Amino acid sequence: MSQAVETSSAAKGQSPLVGDRGRTSIADVVVAKIAGIATREIDGVYDLGGSAERVVGKVREVLPGTSTSTAQGISVEVGEREAIVEVAIVADYGVALHQLAAAIRRNVISAIEQMTGLSVTEVNVTIHDINFGDEDDSAPAQPRVQ
Numbered sequence: 001m002s003q004a005v006e007t008s009s010a011a012k013g014q015s016p017l018v019g020d021r022g023r024t025s026i027a028d029v030v031v032a033k034i035a036g037i038a039t040r041e042i043d044g045v046y047d048l049g050g051s052a053e054r055v056v057g058k059v060r061e062v063l064p065g066t067s068t069s070t071a072q073g074i075s076v077e078v079g080e081r082e083a084i085v086e087v088a089i090v091a092d093y094g095v096a097l098h099q100l101a102a103a104i105r106r107n108v109i110s111a112i113e114q115m116t117g118l119s120v121t122e123v124n125v126t127i128h129d130i131n132f133g134d135e136d137d138s139a140p141a142q143p144r145v146q
Contacts, residue, residue, distance in 0.1 A: 017080065033074075035111070036071045036074045038107045038108045044103075045104070046090045049088050
């Protein structure tokens with residue numbers, strides 16, 4: 001979209017973030033946190049992030065004064081009026097993965113659009129792993145006795 005078209009649509013007040021009395025800018029980290037919380041609300045999401053992000057998250061949990069980031073496993077690109085979201089998750093075993101991804105998309109889009117006024121153009125979901133429920137990620141793997 002050309003700059004002239006963007007400016008004229010902003011002048012007409014078509015965006016809730018741009019008005020005649022000023023402009024609202026929303027940082028990427030804010031949108032990422034909203035997306036992270038919206039993703040965690042969906043049943044069937046065990047954790048966010050790939051294996052490296054989850055390891056860093058576990059380390060942060062044990063350090064005093066730190067906690068797991070609500071934006072772990074989320075990356076966003078935020079423009080003046082639109083956002084693109086990338087979500088990385090670990091799913092619970094037994095969940096229909098295509099339905100899980102669709103539910104995540106719906107919840108993330110709804111949360112971001114309602115809270116920020118941004119239009120979400122894409123929510124890409126990557127499922128990195130499946131949790132079987134009987135595994136403890138913090139315990140070292142035990143060799144099987146045959």
